[in-house]
Amino acid sequence: MRRLILIFALLAVGAAQEQKPASPAPAEPSLAGAIDFGYRWRSDVSGNFNTYRSIVNLGAGPRLFGLDAKVQNPSRRLFDRLLVRANGWGGDPYNTGRVEAERSRVYRFSFDYRNIAYFNFLPSFANPQAERGGLVDQHSFDVERRLADFNLEMRPGSAVVPYMEYTRDSGRGTGITTFVADGNEYPVLNRVRDHTNHWRYGTRFEYTRWHMTLENGVTDFKDDQSVFWSGENRGNRTTLLAGERLLLNNLAQTYGVFGDSIYFKGLFSASPVSWADFHAQFLYSVPRSDASYLQSNTGRFVVLSSLLFYNSQQASLAAAAKLPHTSANAGFELRPFSRLRIVESWLTDRLHNAASGQLTDQILSGATPVAAVNPFTDRLVLNYNQQQVDAFLDLTSKLTLRGGHRYVWGDSGTRTGRVAPVQGLVPSEIRQQVGLAGLHFRAGSNLTLNFDYEGAASERAYFRTSLRDYHKGRARVRYLPLASLTVSASSSWLANDNPTRGITYDFLSRENSLTLHWRPAGGKRLSVLADYSHLALRGDLFYIAPDSGARERSFYRDFAHTATALVSLALPGQGSVKPALTLGGSLFDSSGSRPARYYQPLARFLLPFGKHVEWNAEWRYFGFGQEFYLYEAFRSHQFATGLRLLR
Amino acid sequence: MVRPPLTWSANHAPPQARHLLTGPSPALRAVAVGIFWGASLLGAQEKPSDYAGSETCQACHEDIFKAFQKNAHKVVDTDKRRGWQTRACEACHGPGAKHAESVDAATIRNPAKLKPAETDRTCLTCHRNQPTHAGRIRSGHARNQVACSSCHSVHQAAEPRAAAAVNERCAACHAGVWAQFQRPHKHKLPEGAMSCVDCHNPHGSFLVKSLQAVSANEPGCFKCHGDKRGPFTFEHAVVRLEGCAACHEPHGSANPRRLVRAEIRELCLACHANVGPPPASSPSGSLGGIPPAFHDLISPRYRNCTLCHVKIHGSHVSRALLR
Numbered sequence: 023m024r025r026l027i028l029i030f031a032l033l034a035v036g037a038a039q040e041q042k043p044a045s046p047a048p049a050e051p052s053l054a055g056a057i058d059f060g061y062r063w064r065s066d067v068s069g070n071f072n073t074y075r076s077i078v079n080l081g082a083g084p085r086l087f088g089l090d091a092k093v094q095n096p097s098r099r100l101f102d103r104l105l106v107r108a109n110g111w112g113g114d115p116y117n118t119g120r121v122e123a124e125r126s127r128v129y130r131f132s133f134d135y136r137n138i139a140y141f142n143f144l145p146s147f148a149n150p151q152a153e154r155g156g157l158v159d160q161h162s163f164d165v166e167r168r169l170a171d172f173n174l175e176m177r178p179g180s181a182v183v184p185y186m187e188y189t190r191d192s193g194r195g196t197g198i199t200t201f202v203a204d205g206n207e208y209p210v211l212n213r214v215r216d217h218t219n220h221w222r223y224g225t226r227f228e229y230t231r232w233h234m235t236l237e238n239g240v241t242d243f244k245d246d247q248s249v250f251w252s253g254e255n256r257g258n259r260t261t262l263l264a265g266e267r268l269l270l271n272n273l274a275q276t277y278g279v280f281g282d283s284i285y286f287k288g289l290f291s292a293s294p295v296s297w298a299d300f301h302a303q304f305l306y307s308v309p310r311s312d313a314s315y316l317q318s319n320t321g322r323f324v325v326l327s328s329l330l331f332y333n334s335q336q337a338s339l340a341a342a343a344k345l346p347h348t349s350a351n352a353g354f355e356l357r358p359f360s361r362l363r364i365v366e367s368w369l370t371d372r373l374h375n376a377a378s379g380q381l382t383d384q385i386l387s388g389a390t391p392v393a394a395v396n397p398f399t400d401r402l403v404l405n406y407n408q409q410q411v412d413a414f415l416d417l418t419s420k421l422t423l424r425g426g427h428r429y430v431w432g433d434s435g436t437r438t439g440r441v442a443p444v445q446g447l448v449p450s451e452i453r454q455q456v457g458l459a460g461l462h463f464r465a466g467s468n469l470t471l472n473f474d475y476e477g478a479a480s481e482r483a484y485f486r487t488s489l490r491d492y493h494k495g496r497a498r499v500r501y502l503p504l505a506s507l508t509v510s511a512s513s514s515w516l517a518n519d520n521p522t523r524g525i526t527y528d529f530l531s532r533e534n535s536l537t538l539h540w541r542p543a544g545g546k547r548l549s550v551l552a553d554y555s556h557l558a559l560r561g562d563l564f565y566i567a568p569d570s571g572a573r574e575r576s577f578y579r580d581f582a583h584t585a586t587a588l589v590s591l592a593l594p595g596q597g598s599v600k601p602a603l604t605l606g607g608s609l610f611d612s613s614g615s616r617p618a619r620y621y622q623p624l625a626r627f628l629l630p631f632g633k634h635v636e637w638n639a640e641w642r643y644f645g646f647g648q649e650f651y652l653y654e655a656f657r658s659h660q661f662a663t664g665l666r667l668l669r
Numbered sequence: 670m671v672r673p674p675l676t677w678s679a680n681h682a683p684p685q686a687r688h689l690l691t692g693p694s695p696a697l698r699a700v701a702v703g704i705f706w707g708a709s710l711l712g713a714q715e716k717p718s719d720y721a722g723s724e725t726c727q728a729c730h731e732d733i734f735k736a737f738q739k740n741a742h743k744v745v746d747t748d749k750r751r752g753w754q755t756r757a758c759e760a761c762h763g764p765g766a767k768h769a770e771s772v773d774a775a776t777i778r779n780p781a782k783l784k785p786a787e788t789d790r791t792c793l794t795c796h797r798n799q800p801t802h803a804g805r806i807r808s809g810h811a812r813n814q815v816a817c818s819s820c821h822s823v824h825q826a827a828e829p830r831a832a833a834a835v836n837e838r839c840a841a842c843h844a845g846v847w848a849q850f851q852r853p854h855k856h857k858l859p860e861g862a863m864s865c866v867d868c869h870n871p872h873g874s875f876l877v878k879s880l881q882a883v884s885a886n887e888p889g890c891f892k893c894h895g896d897k898r899g900p901f902t903f904e905h906a907v908v909r910l911e912g913c914a915a916c917h918e919p920h921g922s923a924n925p926r927r928l929v930r931a932e933i934r935e936l937c938l939a940c941h942a943n944v945g946p947p948p949a950s951s952p953s954g955s956l957g958g959i960p961p962a963f964h965d966l967i968s969p970r971y972r973n974c975t976l977c978h979v980k981i982h983g984s985h986v987s988r989a990l991l992r
Contacts, residue, residue, distance in 0.1 A: 030736055064870050076854075076925070077853045077854065089852055090831065094803050107726040107831060109831075109832075109861050109862070110860070110861070110862065116857050116860055116861075118832070118861070118862055126744070127744075136862065136863075138857060138862055138863075140979065142925065142926075144925045146925070147926070147973070148933075148973040148975060148976045149923045149969075149971070149973070150968075150969040150970040150972070150973070150976065152969065153969055157737045161973070161975060161976060161979070167893060169892075169893060179744050179748065180750070181750060189892070191895045192891060193890060193895070193896060194896075199979050200977060200979055202977045202979070202991045202992065203992075208969070208978065214896070216895060217895070218895035218898070220883070220884065228795075230794075239884060239885065241884050243895055243898065245896055254725075258970050258976075259970075270751060275992065277985065277986075279902075279985055283884055285884050285885035285886070286885065287885045293793075293794070299793075303875065304888035305875075305882075305885040306885065306886070307884050307885045307886055307887065309884070309899065309900050310900070311899065311900050311901070311902075312986070313985035313986070315901060315986050315992075317992070318741030337728070339985070339986050341902040341985055341986075342902075343899070343900040343902050343985075344703075344899060345899065345900035346898065347885040347886055348886075349875060350887075351875050363786060369875055371732035371875075371886070373909065375901075375904055375909070377903070378902075379899070379902055379985075382985065398988070400902060400903050400904070400988070402904045402906055402909060404909055404910055409727055412788065414810065415713070416784060419784070422784065422786075422814055424812065427677050433777055433934070434904040434906070434910055434956070436904075436934060436956060437988075448956065450955070450956050460812065460813065461815065462785070462814035464814075471812050473813065474809075474812070474813055483912065484906035484910050484955065485915070485939075485940050485955050485956055486939060486940055486942065486955045487915075487939045487940070488911065488955075498842070500842075509840070510841070510844065512842075512844060513811070514845065522955075525942075525955065532846045534845075535844040535845040535848060536844075537841075537844045541843065553840075553844050553847070553848065555844060555848035557845070557848075557849075561930075563938075563942075564942070565938045565939075565941055565942035566942060568963050568964055568965070568966055569965040570763055570968055574941070576935050576938060578931060578935060580923075580931075582852075582923075584849075584852075585703070586847075586848070586851060603923075608851040608853075610851045610852050610853070612923055614933035615930075615932075615933075616923045616924060616931035616932075617923075618853060620851070620852065620853045620854075622851070629671070636905065646853055648923070650926075666871050
């Protein structure tokens with residue numbers, strides 16, 4: 023933050039000194055950049071404030087909207103170039119910062135920081151009491167995730183480039199989660215706190231005909247979640263069970279999970295001859311975790327299987343898991359003739375999770391404790407393989423055709439659930455033959471047309487909704503009828519069927535979009551950017567209703583219109599005072615299984631005073647509504663104004 | 670001695686050897702390559718007089734030359750190791766002496782007008798060592814003939830782009846994807862807090878959708894969502910087998926948790942449909958039949974499965990993902 027303030031001060035001084043003649047001394051560092059700061063007002067949010075916070079979450083107050091500063095240092099002492107960027111400081115839910123420093127051929131350093139607040143409290147979500155007028159999301163959170171990334175490269179541009187990186191990802195906050203017991207579940211308080219540290223170091227070898235990267239890394243992580251409650255909590259059950267009221271009086275659940283991982287990455291690529299390229303990559307990681315868990319709860323509970331009521335429970339667990347994960351891929355590109363390219367690649371991905379542990383549950387029913395000790399093991403195996411060949415033929419200098427084939431095969435094994443245990447692992451396989459095709463047409467720089475298609479017939483797939491017998495394609499055209507006008511259109515679709523008896527899955531999505539960008543006379547007086555997109559999606563799936571055992575069909579529909587537009591106008595002005603007005607925004611309107619509307623219009627006014635100072639003002643509106651959840655709607659106006667200093 | 674050229678192609682071979690290097694016979698080609706490679710190391714190259722030098726280019730292309738001084742590629746003009754000292758322009762454009770004499774566009778190579786694959790090859794001569802060049806060769810961009818120069822500026826001062834500028838560049842082609850970010854529940858890209866390249870590697874990746882990888886071979890989602898990373902004592906198989914996108918629409922959705930279905934129960938029932946497990950002897954069935962969903966979904970208590978199955982991404986304590 024201090025560094026940002028320093029840069030801010032430098033920019034302000036720089037802007038104030040704009041009238042002074044430029045220093046002729048070439049060795050002086052030069053500063054260039056811009057800073058945006060100001061104040062935002064927010065109207066009272068009408069409607070549901072929690073929904074507003076879950077979706078927009080912008081508040082009122084002074085803000086540093088943006089900073090972009092660059093220092094060039096001709097003396098090359100310490101650095102040649104220093105870059106500082108910042109965005110959204112002063113209370114916004116997403117603060118970012120970036121610092122880059124470089125001394126040519128000596129080092130390149132970057133630091134990236136983000137702090138993103140996630141607030142999610144939506145009355146319609148995970149709320150069994152919604153129909154009774156309850157407005158408590160029982161699966162909500164208010165957390166901040168921070169990501170800091172330091173990267174240092176030595177001797178960039180040389181043949182041998184050592185590098186190292188440290189990344190820290192952490193999250194902390196509070197929320198509501200559920201404590202689940204037989205016959206009832208209770209919304210309780212949740213505190214999350216986790217972090218992951220990544221260290222990696224390696225060397226890149228960059229020679230004319232071959233390149234290689236060797237990298238090692240270490241990761242450690244810790245997850246200390248705690249769940250707690252104090253006071254009478256009747257949970258979601260509204261009725262008595264065998265004449266007893268189930269309730270929770272006190273709860274403490276603590277998770278202590280920590281783990282680590284080492285990993286290795288090796289990459290090799292070479293072009294030994296002009297008509298062939300080769301590449302290979304090997305990746306290996308071994309994440310491990312150790313978990314401890316303690317639970318203590320008092321109240322009135324029941325073991326449903328024996329209808330045993332009890333008042334107190336204690337549980338403890340110690341468990342460990344290890345997941346060796348190996349990935350490798352290799353391939354080549356051959357150009358036997360000037361018009362033909364053949365690209366062949368092969369990929370394998372293998373992971374195997376093995377876990378074991380012991381859970382001890384003790385309940386106090388009357389004066390007699392009943393203890394159960396449950397040792398357990400669990401496994402998950404995945405072997406995935408893929409081989410693909412593509413041939414590209416330049417039929418003419420403007421037209422390239424592509425055809426190819428992909429074969430996917432693999433197997434997996436998972437342990438079954440506790441409800442209907444099956445010995446051993448449940449096996450599953452994937453077998454997929456995929457045909458690939460495409461074309462690319464270009465007529466100068468005015469017209470490009472692209473078409474991409476793949477279709478598959480599968481013998482086996484892992485899940486009912488996995489890609490099985492599918493066709494998907496995309497067509498895209500970009501046309502410049504005038505030098506100032508660009509028109510783009512694209513269309514994509516995916517049709518996936520699983521005709522297996524008992525599944526009969528039928529999925530279709532179509533998305534069409536049109537973009538127009540018009541900047542007459544280089545956009546000096548008028549600029550128009552407009553997008554429109556339409557999505558139509560339907561998915562039908564057979565299932566057996568758990569409550570009735572009847573064969574049912576699930577229908578999912580989503581039809582969405584999305585449009586964004588920005589029209590910028592240069593207004594009449596005098597001298598260097600040339601105001602500009604921007605109008606536009608975005609709208610989203612969908613119908614189907616979850617109809618929703620979300621409007622975000624905006625108007626922006628810019629008034630420059632000379633070359634180095636601009637005044638700007640912006641109005642924005644956020645309006646959200648859902649047909650099935652009217653109580654989640656909100657509306658909010660926001661007005662922001664500030665200065666932009668440029669140098 | 671003239672060093673071997675940066676762009677090493679048959680065009681750099683002596684005229685008498687070029688047909689051997691581009692001819693169709695692999696055996697003959699292998700021999701020729703061996704001979705020529707050895708010869709190239711001894712310094713048998715094209716004549717220096719084919720080249721005009723960057724200063725000659727500057728005379729006519731002053732604006733490009735000026736911009737180039739602030740571009741990272743400027744290093745090519747001064748770096749002894751690369752063999753293109755004072756001839757950086759010709760590293761990509763090829764020998765320019767004829768063009769300097771004739772001032773005819775047809776006598777100089779313009780990578781921007783080459784076929785995309787040829788443009789890529791010119792760039793990859795130096796930039797082969799991308800974190801995933803292996804991916805580059807298989808990436809959707811390469812497959813669809815999107816050349817490096819479609820996104821990258823070779824001449825202009827190329828500062829690292831701010832997130833908003835990256836997103837604008839990607840949205841120019843992926844308008845449909847950008848439209849999804851106008852939905853209420855989305856990753857914070859329109860706000861400038863994230864960019865497309867935080868999740869996708871536009872150069873390609875061994876993962877689907879050119880997803881970034883973290884810790885060598887784990888999906889890039891775990892870089893920020895470290896608490897979902899595991900390994901868990903009890904894994905939810907779909908997370909490992911099909912990835913986060915099996916349940917989530919990461920770009921944007923009307924669903925509060927960006928689920929691919931409107932309601933949680935519909936999403937869960939897609940797999941846990943009570944149809945039963947595949948017979949042990951035939952692995953052709955689908956996973957998820959076990960455990961079946963046996964709850965009364967008419968009751969509001971059971972409509973949101975994650976209300977009780979709180980550890981849906983994986984649990985260290987409960988096989989049913991309850992705690």
